[in-house]
Amino acid sequence: MTVRDHMMIAHSLRGEAFGPAQRLHGATYVVDATFRRAELDPDGIVVDIGRAGEELRAVLAEFNYRNLDDEPSLASVNTTTEVLARLIADRLAERARAGALGDAARRIDGLVVTLHESPVASASYERPL
Amino acid sequence: MTVRDHMMIAHSLRGEAFGPAQRLHGATYVVDATFRRAELDPDGIVVDIGRAGEELRAVLAEFNYRNLDDEPSLASVNTTTEVLARLIADRLAERARAGALGDAARRIDGLVVTLHESPVASASYERPL
């Protein structure tokens, strides 16, 4: 099951490989979060879609309308699309394990987060739960 | 190889978790059916794309323009997006095994069906053939 939301952020990337993206610029990230499990729960779902959407929104709210270069929690990381996909996946996993998606969600066994940065580029991160 | 079609149905969901979706409402489901195999056939295909599209259309025709709450074959199931994805995958698998996709299709080893219920939510079901 996949839910989609988006966030609008500013950031700059560190490293010569990034060329002009070393300058402060920004992105609208369209974010897909996919929850996987082997069998559906008794209601016939992977996870409550409403709750999944709310948790994704809550995770993105920490970044939305911000300059990631100024976020203390991101000081040590290069906020590439790949790194942000991993970070969002990790935060969703923490919330799921803490029960935010309900008891049924404890049977989720995998999580994939995809960030689309433009119509021609995206990055995904896949992890177990 | 993936073919896409869609269907327009009414239904209601059973269970408090579904909130307002417990009321009779509806959805346009955009349906992707993916057929997988290890090696291409001698013609260089996974499966005849025309036949695959026709079989998907035939499976969806049983639901299209209907109220799923009134379908006897669905009486015992909660027609969530996840359950419908599994159901459509199972019906395509039956048809493929019965030869509807041609002899070449007997080498298909997996099937994924994805239902997009809105621009922000979808569900997939993956199974062997």
Added chain:
Amino acid sequence: MTVRDHMMIAHSLRGEAFGPAQRLHGATYVVDATFRRAELDPDGIVVDIGRAGEELRAVLAEFNYRNLDDEPSLASVNTTTEVLARLIADRLAERARAGALGDAARRIDGLVVTLHESPVASASYERPL
């Protein structure tokens, strides 16, 4: 300026021309609301995008997760995609004239509402404000 949202409804259509759509079925309508004006306001906007999105959501909330055949306010209309586009445009226009979009919005001179019922069909309604 255009904002997008969606709603999931059940309905049936009256008239032989509608063929199988005379049966109770449903749709996910992706709804675009476009606000037009000759000149931008002093902030450089057509209308507050946040407010526009909230008003569109409020209008759609009256239909979302419902069977339109049971809505008393729709008893006399055939809820085709075209009719729903006009109805939503009219309700947005009422709200705009009542001040829901702020003072700046009083300079809006036109409104277009488009409903996408599937990947292959949509309808638009355009009106002055």
Added chain:
Amino acid sequence: MTVRDHMMIAHSLRGEAFGPAQRLHGATYVVDATFRRAELDPDGIVVDIGRAGEELRAVLAEFNYRNLDDEPSLASVNTTTEVLARLIADRLAERARAGALGDAARRIDGLVVTLHESPVASASYERPL
């Protein structure tokens, strides 16, 4: 005839109405530029599509991978989606009038620029040439 490209920028918006968008953030703008004319030229085109794409790319290059708050040419404007659409349309119009799109392009009579800032919001600016 319409060509599409995109740019990734940082900026902040001035005015209480913008709420959290007053903070430095960013956007991927997907940009459509539409050129209109009454009759096609002798080659059967509105404008050379290759040249139109190059001119759009050249206009966006002045903003791409930049913080618009630091651009001297934008110091006096609030870089809303609407204002950027107008600015890009005006720059394309200047280039077209200066002959950058070729002689045939002198028969273009209108220009529309649309900026999509997210899957749910966009703004268009239409002007004569």
Added chain:
Amino acid sequence: MTVRDHMMIAHSLRGEAFGPAQRLHGATYVVDATFRRAELDPDGIVVDIGRAGEELRAVLAEFNYRNLDDEPSLASVNTTTEVLARLIADRLAERARAGALGDAARRIDGLVVTLHESPVASASYERPL
């Protein structure tokens, strides 16, 4: 009201301006046909959506899976995206006037045909009916 379909064709373009597109190549054209009228008919529609889709399909069938360079009816034209949009609009208009869309369709006053040749380029033709 807009219906969408697509066609897959080969062709080459005549004229130095077309650069590499002077070679024989091809395109998948995604085609939108929009029918406009001032007021809805008594059923609450612009035109029967099923019929509109069938007529569009019939018009595209004359080109689909063909090399346009070999079509006698196209011998005198440069089959640019713009020219094909006009041609398809003209053929739909003829059919509508001949009654193919039903009596209600006689009240249609305008027609727009858009051909998307790639994710970054499209052309539209608008005409009265």
Added chain:
Amino acid sequence: MTVRDHMMIAHSLRGEAFGPAQRLHGATYVVDATFRRAELDPDGIVVDIGRAGEELRAVLAEFNYRNLDDEPSLASVNTTTEVLARLIADRLAERARAGALGDAARRIDGLVVTLHESPVASASYERPL
């Protein structure tokens, strides 16, 4: 990490199963190339996105604006969507192994190429690197 580009080609398919696609026709192929690896490199990336896009473009340039039936390198193959996906994946893999994507790319362990031939059909090929 996924990059997207497209190409416009003419071709015909050999084999009765292809029906009308045995005639010379064409397609716009929207091509996604996905690069996979277990861990990100020290810059926080899978592969330099700029280089990945350039390599994909270079591979597609050999086919773009051509009639594949006339390409000597394709004389022995049936250029189905599936076969083209495999061919493009193999060429990208060769380039990656030859160092075209930089040293970091040597840690890429998988590659997926997807070709979308129309809004309703696509094919993917997945291989290790």
